[in-house]
Amino acid sequence: MEEIRWGMIGCGDVAERKSGPAFQQVAGSRLVAVMRRDAEKAADFAARHQVPKWYSQADALIRDPDINAVYVATPPASHEAYAIAALAAGKHVYLEKPMALDSDGARRIAEKAKESTGKLVIAHYRRALPAFRKVKELLDGGEIGQPLLVDVRLLQPAKPGLVAASETNWRTDPAISGGGLFHDLAPHQLDLMLLYFGAVQRATGFSANQAKVTEADDFVSGLIQFENGVNFRGLWGFNVPPEQALDSCEIIGTKGKISFSFFGEAEVVLWQDGKREVLRFKNPAYVQQPMIEKVTGYFLGQNPNPCPAGEAVEGMRLIDAFTGKKVYEKQDGAQPG
Incomplete structure (x- = not known):
């Protein structure tokens, strides 16, 4: 074989x-x-x-x-x-x-x-984990009607020891990671948005280094309008009080809502007709x-x-647009494979 x-x-x-x-x-x-x-x-x-x-x-x-x-x-x-x-x-x-x-x-x-x-x-x-596959199945099956709005928030408290040089904190060195924790975590989130909603019409955003404890920005916001009419709003902050920590995605449609976290429990909450259903999943030992x-x-x-390069390039274009590296420009034709 x-x-x-x-x-x-x-x-x-x-x-x-x-x-x-x-x-x-x-x-x-x-x-x-x-x-x-x-x-x-x-x-x-x-x-x-x-x-x-x-x-x-x-x-x-x-x-x-x-x-x-x-x-x-x-x-x-x-x-x-x-x-x-x-x-x-x-x-x-x-x-x-x-x-x-x-x-x-x-x-x-x-x-x-x-x-x-x-x-x-x-x-x-x-893309291959059961909870995120279920979200796509629910969207494709019209369980919440036509998706209208996506709200993503990832808020984390500042992590101690980020200034000291070590193998564990390269994520906050822009020369090594491209930016800060946003560059490490947001690719997962934005890739799923592209998988769920397809081609992007326009995108913009801005970022800032609020805490100034590293060289990387610790606050990012972004807006996307997809070609299918879905509107996305994202907010990332890595210097909030512990009690304000949040990892959430809400997808609101004409007939209901789907909510889940990206990095927390492997579960999806489906809201339909005023009823709330929690769908739980188990991830493998090696995710x-x-x-x-x-x-x-x-x-x-x-x-x-399962994940062509062209789709990942598009995710990088969104990251560049949100952090002010490049203005997002709509590209004609198919994305590179």
């Missing part, structure tokens, strides 16, 4: 908790090698997860003839270089979000994928496993691309 033989670039916290071991549990998938610049940590990960090889240089992993697919699980600053190198070598690529530091970098990766014999998928893994199953199937030619 043909199989996908993975090499993983970056084996830190995300790979440890969310994705790495899942590559060993998916049919037709095998984790052959891992890479981390800290050789001791790379060797430790490989030993604990029964991975045959480890490297301290990404180029060596990409050149390994035993590997036909590369999972890039490093911070965003290195996504573009590693993804393009792997695609140039003809390897399939599963690339962590955010796709790049900005939409320009994301476009360059998408263009390189068109030239490569390798396939490219972006790791917006929430990326359902997506990795779809990615592996796509690489093996068994199913469509």
Whole structure:
């Protein structure tokens, strides 16, 4: 049986908790090698997860003839270089979000994928989790009628220790992450909005560094009007009092409402005819496993691309618009695949 033989670039916290071991549990998938610049940590990960090889240089992993697919699980600053190198070598690529530091970098990766014999998928893994799939099913089935308005709010208290340099706080260094915690968390949310509501007509927003404890903005707001008439309002704040913390999405339609959180309990609340129904779900031990199953199937030619690069580029364009990096301009024609 043909199989996908993975090499993983970056084996830190995300790979440890969310994705790495899942590559060993998916049919037709095998984790052959891992890479981390800290050789001791790379060797430790490989030993604990029964991975045959480890490297301290990404180029060596990409050149390994035993590997036909590369999972890039490093911070965003290195996504573009590693993804393009792997695609140039003809390897399939599963690339962590955010796709790049900005939409320009994301476009360059998408263009390189068109030239490569390798396939490219972006790791917006929430698409494959049961709660978020249920939301799409409810929307597609007309359970709340015609969707009208989406309100997203993600408010978190300031986290201690963000100023000190460490491997755990790179998310608030714009040179490494592209921005702040918004750049780390909002890609999940905006990707689902694109999945649910389709093409964007216009988008705008603004951001600010209110606390000034890091170089990154800690407040972002954004507005989207989708081509189907749905209007979106988003608010992100990472310096609120603990009692004001909030993680919510409300989708209001002509016949009801759907509400859920992105990072909390795996449940969806459906409001219809004055009645409230709570739908609860269970996530797998490694939350990326359902997506990795779809990615592996796509690489093996068994199913469509579960998250094409063009859709992730669009998400990056929204992030750039909300943070003032670029004015959002409507693009004619199909998004790049």
